[in-house]
Amino acid sequence: MKFNKFLTLMMVLVLSIVLAACNTDDSKEEVDNSSEGTTETGSEGTTETASEPKEINLVFGSEPPSLHPGLATDTTSSTMIQNIFEGLMTMENGEATEAAAESYEISDDLLTYTFKLRDAQWTNGDPVTAEDFAFSWKWVLDPANASEYASILYPIKGAEAFNLGTGSADDLGIKVIDEKTIEVTLEVPTPYFLELTAFKTMYPFHKATQEANANWYTEADTIVSNGPYTLTEWVHNGNIVLTKSDTYWDAANVKIDTANISIVESESSQMAMYDAEEIDFLGTNFGSISLDAIDRLKSDGSLNVAPYSGIYWYKFNTTDKVMSNVNIRKALALSIDRAGLIKNITKGEQEPALGIVPNAVGGFGDDSGYFKDADYEEAKKFLDAGLKELGLASPADLEITVSYNTSEAHAAIAQFIQQGWTSQLGIKAKLDNSEWQVYLDKLSNLDYQVGRLGWIADYNDAYTFLEMYNTASNGNNDTGWENADYTALLKQSVVETDPAKRTAILLEAEAIMMNEMPVAPIYFYTNLYINKDYVTNMVPDALGNISLKNVDINK
């Protein structure tokens, strides 16, 4: 008898699993409704009217490591900061437009910027003052605070010296004229300086709060901010709630009242949440779309693609015997089948990179590139010349090692390229995989031959992509490559005040680099995202940022 009871129980269990597996999509709508019933607490469930509060549900792929504008370095923190704080300027449609600043003036020599502030308030009711900005910038540059992004402020006069401990805060080109006016003097004309003021490291934070509590930015109830949203709840590693700020100067134009952000690391869980209607948007900076979901999303037409100012490239260690040979480098770079790679491996509608500066950096070059994709004919010529110079008889004598850090995507890309080099050029290529931290060590110690890396722009300007190769000692160079003409051109570009001439100089520099090929560009990144139909105006910009201020929901 008892056994029978147990058996019945087991059968029910097994059956329910089997039934669940057989469940077809017909039941999905019903399912979605019921799941809403279980997950939502409170006001949801009735039909939306114009006066009802608007809520959006989102995810982050990780816990934001720091919500201090002066200390944040990663994209998750930066997305948060951009929605709860506000800088002098903000980026709208690729242009720097006034935000905390009401207006600004630039001197003719492009060296002095004077910003007039709006009448705006912090969340505690204090007015936002010029002193808050001056204090925040000095705090970031103060070496005692070890701000990792302090170098973003180096265009300001005296900033680098102060940050490196050789100058003093009094010599900084930051001057508070009156409560609502701040004047900044630059070291050299920096055409993208306005864009920099829209960058998180230059955002203000509340002086009195910082002085009273050094860790104010780690909990929701101690954060004082000046942006469109207030952080009202923060369960670390769990969820974040943003609420429309009533002290914000432009609150009338903020449409969404609450943003619930869950912190969900697993990409497949993120996707499941989207499918279960638990979130309204998924993609760049608000979670990410996993590689294996792309095909499905493409075929049902829901995948959106926006340009992204970032590049995936292979670096060559030019201090290595083989890789010091420019012909070998060119042979390797030209024989990569970028279009094939994107179609078969990365699948994210990326653009083949045939130069260094992404096309998302507007108005730079004609996008046609410096060489042809998968140009095997030309590559073989370079290879022959290179082999001769190295004293090698045949391509089979050449063996190179491709390094990458642990990740399925990097491994797949490396295998694809390795196969191309072996089949098209006949050389041998080995793969070398290491853990991220170990890998970074290898690269910066020039302990590799060919290695992958990516670069996402901080500000949407060609300079951010070219600058890192100005000298071999630049920490981001990682190739040992240096070219006197290139260095001279970059120097020239920072003092050039005519935008057209400056672009011409930078294009010349890019051409030098593509002629010497210390790196092989592979593809330009794209922003991939999906959103429910009722979400409007939620589009990542070229830097991957989304301002919730502009987003609306019309259910």
Add this chain to the structure above:
Amino acid sequence: MLTYILKRILYIFVALFVIISATFFLMKLAPGSPFASERQLPPAIEQQLNEKYGLNNPWYIQYKDYLVSSFTFDFGESMKYKGRSVNDMISEGFPVSLVLGLEAMILAIGLGILLGVISALYHNKFPDYVSTVIAVLGISVPSFILAGLLQLFFALKLGWFPVTGWKGFIYTVLPATAIALTHAGFIAKLTRSSMLEQNNSEYVKLARAKGIGKWSVVFKHSLRNALLPVVTYLGPLTAGVVTGSFIIEQIFAIPGIGRHFVQSITNRDYTTIMGVTVFYSIILLLAVLVVDILYQFIDPRIKLKGAKKS
């Protein structure tokens, strides 16, 4: 008994010292720095950071600092999560992992023992096969696959539970089940084999001969003895389950301590690695101690041995 426990506590301290030292030197040996990223820091700023966290001190000073902070339970600030103390991170994450872990344990023990007993009672009969199959599946299917399947069927298709999150009891069911099934399988196998042993023993045969019902014998006599190996397994199980399962917490987005185990190492977040390691070690060592003490209540013979030793 008391001396025995005191002695064991002393061992715990020795073990902790060894664990802390080993962790410290392994951390130092591993290449990479907590501040390394795709975008290199200017050397001067890296220097400032090293200074701030005492990383440019000679190794013996750092080692001394680690020992002091470990034994005073003050691990300082995380190097990744700026401004947050490691103690806060542990004290916020642990209760969450504890709740999830206890739920999973109750489930694992209940289901495991039930399956094991049924297997033994219907040895080599259909129910035995069914529960053995379930046990083997539980052990061999990795918990992250189970987690995915549970999400797919019970959250996405049936909509009975939310996909992820941590906002109430309903959110705990799927992750606790995913953790529990593996352990339940293991406990079932342990229970089954020791129950079979007990079934052949004289006292069970006597009880049966007296005409006592099958299930009464199980609950009144044989199960208590059969549970010894299960109890042994409970020590490490408690520590593992209660301090969180990294992969399950990640899949279900649970704000527990589990994710710090692996992530702090990938991030080279030295202070967090140290804090979590010491915390985990203490839990593990204590759990083993408690199990040893529990033993004495279940099996009086062991108590005597323990007493003699001391």
